[in-house]
Amino acid sequence: MQKIGVFVCWCGSNIAATVDVAAVAEALGKQPGVVYATDYQYMCSASGQNLIKDAIRDYGLTGVVICACSPRMHEATFRKTISSAGLNPYMLEIANIREQCSWIHKDREEATKKAITMGTAAIAKVQLNTPLTQMKSPVTKRALVIGGGIAGMQTALDIADAGFEVDIVEKKPTIGGKMAQLDKTFPTLDCSSCIVTPKMVDTAANEKITIFSYAEVENVTGFIGNFKATIKQKPRYVDAEKCTGCGLCTTKCPSKKSLNEFNMGLNTRTAIYIPFAQAVPLVATIDPDACIKLKTGKCGLCEKVCEAGAIDYAQKEELIEREYGAVVVATGYNQIKPVQYEEYLYNQSRDVVTSLEFERLMSASGPTAGHLQCPSTGKLPRHIVFIQCVGSRGTACREKPYCSKVCCMYTAKHAMLVKDHYPEVECTVFYIDVRTPGKNFDEFYRRAVEQYGVHYIKGMVGKVEQGDGCLKVQASDLLDNRQLHLEADMVVLAAAIEPDPSARKIGTMLTASMDTNDFFSEAHAKLRPVESPTAGVFLSGMCQGPKDIPETVSQASAAASKVIGVLSKDFLLSNPCIAHSDPTLCNGCSQCQNVCAYGAISYEDQMVVDKGVRETRRVAVVNEAICQGCGACTVTCPSGAMDLKGFASNQIMAEVDAICN
Amino acid sequence: MAIDREMILQISGVNPKLCMKCGKCSGTCPAYDGMEYHPHQFVSMVENANLEPLLASESLYTCLSCMACIQRCPRQVEPAKLIEAVRLAVIRQQGCDHLLPDELPALLDPELPQQAIVTAFRKYKK
Known part of the structure; x- marks a missing residue:
């Protein structure tokens, strides 16, 4: 029998307002095995933790139950607490009476009753807890960055700066990403190429960084510290070593x-x-x-x-195997092709372009060498209409439900650039809301209106029609309460941005979770914004959600620092709550091997002593370094041989019994 | 029964709270210039229960029910359905001033010949 201490947290008023914490402590104090029970205002505070440590020493506790918030929040905190008082950190159970009780109930009496039940279950489980030890696994001191845009480059440069090797895998023939395609950047209007191309050169010149361009990540296996990736190098039909780029x-x-x-x-x-x-x-x-x-x-x-003799038509696809300690996803974004918006004539008129296309039309390295021309006539447009939120912020099937975040700012930038070069060109922006949260952002937008005379009209364009030598734009002006019929030479659509289509495949490969829009999910929206919930996988840039260049660069550096945190360790401690198989019960059916998502289970012939009989049997063996403790094998095993340490079947049944009694 | 916001919402099945006030419905509407109240105003006036001006407005009958606003609304608000519901509510109310058969005997003048009463019913039944 364990000697158990129960600690009920008020969480300020978060729990105490709905749950009678004193009554919970009193009721749980009467449970078998409980030698000490108390409640306290903030159990996670220094004094709360000292209360636990003192009780462990004074009462000789062997197990601890904490009724507080979700274990996702403070399990690690309390494990350290009891560990510092000499207990094995896995002799702790947390009853989540905040998220799963006080926050979701209104009736105090019922919530208190439920909290007591949850505490009772945790006590029943801790009775059966056994001390567990974390395993050590070595760390491969190299990082993989998937995507070579500004996010991937910044992450790679920062990791390389700390002295670690980095591989960038970029599916296009060049790194640089979308930023290399942009003309100017907001809110400073500095030239995008002038700041991104030196970064590209730095990345290539860095001896710690290897760039696999025109390559894709084909497969990733393993776990934090020990990933194995297969990189598919697509054939260029040009020997990259020999080619001088003379053109x-x-x-x-x-x-x-x-x-x-x-x-x-x-x-x-x-x-x-x-x-x-x-x-x-x-x-x-x-x-x-x-x-x-x-x-x-x-x-x-x-x-x-070719004077260098670099052309090689016989080049074949190549598969490269590399090992990594951490993976950074920097797969970036695309702007949607608004082909479903027939009302805007995107398919029918060459003068209706997306903003990224407009960016190329304005760029000195673009198809018109930076001279603004209507694509259909080659003449300078007299009037350009900008339409915001095309495909963003909608619920219909062709729409994205989110705000694409960067469009308000780049549209102001586009209009300003046009006015800067061609003051006689009229610019009209149709907006729903102008969203400019950022340093110097609103000032920038106001400058477009006040200094450059860009017409901002609150309303939306209903349709664009082909007129006689122009485009006819029909729109509403909500503030003047009238319908407008304008003639324009060009229409620029601020089309929604979406994650790159390769992201879904990479997410599946890395078992990294994604949201319904195919953006990668972060481990915690506020406190772990650059980490994927999958250990060792980090997020950089637009793959996690819409963001502008400064935000992308900040996140890229943050992801790099997280990677450096992993790579700078010689060993990682793994989760000891993993599966193990009882060879005397295993019937060798292989079902566990089939369901294991991590490839942690193999079968081997073992000498088994069962009821005094020695025989060789084919039994399941769990690779402790690879097992993630998901428990899929334990519920699949028909003979009950597979069990999970820390979440053993008898522990779960004890909890269920405690709830039912 | 008085026409109120709930009645309009029930008839139309539209949730005006979905509206993000982008004005694409009014930007789309081909009958805009003939209207006193425009599609986006319909949505907002129903949401704010400001129904009196709508019920009296000719705009109800200016809507062509072309459904372009429904087609293009990014948030699936369906303004044309809302306009249709207000129109229906007004039309239904036009029947509300009929007398019930039970109320008739008390109103009848015993001096009046039966034939005149029947003729009057025929004549004024509309």
Whole structure:
């Protein structure tokens, strides 16, 4: 029989307002095995923790039950507390009488009764607790960063700065991401390329960083400190070591009709291409869907002109195996193609563009070399209409339910840039709300209105029609209570942003949870915003939710510091609450192996002594370093051989019995 | 029965609280210029139980029921259904001033010939 102490927390008024804590302590004090029971205002405070430590010493407690908040909140805190008083940290049970009781009930009497029941169950469980010891596992001192945009680069640079090796896996032929496509950045209007391309060069030059560009993560197994990844290096058909990036091949290639991805498909590129002049690595890549040589076997012009002899049509896909201690997801975002918005003519008129396309039209490295032109006529537009929240903030099936966060600011930026270069061009912005929370953000937007004379109209565009040499825009002006019929030469849609489609596959691979919009979920919305709930997986940038560049960079550095925290340890302590199999009960059915999501269970032949008979049997063995303690095997096992330490079947049954009595 | 907010919500099945006041319905509406109260105002006036002006307005009959606002509303508020519900409520109320058969005998003048009474019923039944 254990000597159990029960500690009931008030959590200020969080618990005490709904639950009669003194009555709970009194009732639980009468339970068998309980030698001490008390209540206290804040059990997690220093004095609350001292109360527990003193009681352990004074009453010689062997088990502790704390009736307080969720174990997700303070289990680790209280384990340390009892451990410092000499108890094994796993001799603790927490009854969650806050989230699961006081917060969800109104009736004080019923809530008190329920709290007592929950405490009784915890007492019944702790009776059967056994001391557990954490295992040590070594740490591979290298990090994997998936995605080479500004988030991935910043994370990699910060990790490398701390002296650890980092691999960046980028699926495109160059790193740089979306930021390399932007013209200017808000709210300072500084040139995006001028700040991101030096970062790209730094990343490539850093001897601790290895860039796998034009590559994808194919598979990840393992656990924190010991991940194994398979990286698929797609064939470039160009030897990246030999290629000098001179670009001669791109001038000779006869296949010129592929859409240029870097310019959002606004112009074309050749089949062998360098994405843009500052690409890193500055290496040509052959698009196998467009290359005449690869498709028909005839051509080979690029090979003939390449002085470095870098062209290699026989290049094959390569699989690279690497080991990592931590993984950072930095898969970024895409802007939706608003093809479902027929009312805005995106499909029908070339003069209706998304804001990312407009960004390329304004950029000096874009298809028009920075000269603003209507895509259909090549003439300077007289009037540009900007439409906000296209596809954001809606509940209909074509809409995203969230605010894309960056559109208000970049639209103000676009309008200002247009007015800056071409003061005669009229700019009209239709908005629902102007959301500018950020340092110098509202001032920036007000400058667009007050200094640049951008027309902001509260209302929404109902439809855009093709007029005679212009676009006819019909919209509401809610403040003036009238319907507007405007003529515009260009319409710019602030289309919603969404996570990159590769994110879902990577999330599944890493068993990292995602929300319904395919953004990665953080471990705690406030207190652990850059960690995935899966240990060793960290989040950087837009893959976790819409954010602007400064926020992305902050989060990238935060994720890096978390990674450094893991990699700087020589050993990690693992969770001892893991599965183990009783070889005398195991019937060798392999069902546990089939359900194990972590590949922790294998079968081997073992000498088993069962009822005095020695025989060799095929039995399940759990790899303690890989098991995450999810318990799937214990409920699957038909013979009851599989059990979970700390959550043993008899402990769970004791809890159920305590609740039923 | 007086027309109130709850009645309109019940007939229409619309929840005006979903509205984020973007005004796309009014930006879309082809009958906008003929209306005294516009689609977004319908939603807001019903939500605020400000029904009197709506009930008396010709705007009820200006709506073409083209459903463009329903099609394009990002938040699935369905303003046309709300307008239809107000219109229905007004039409239904037009029947509320009829007399019930039981109330008739007390009102009848015994001096009046039966035939005249029957003729009057036929004549004025609408």
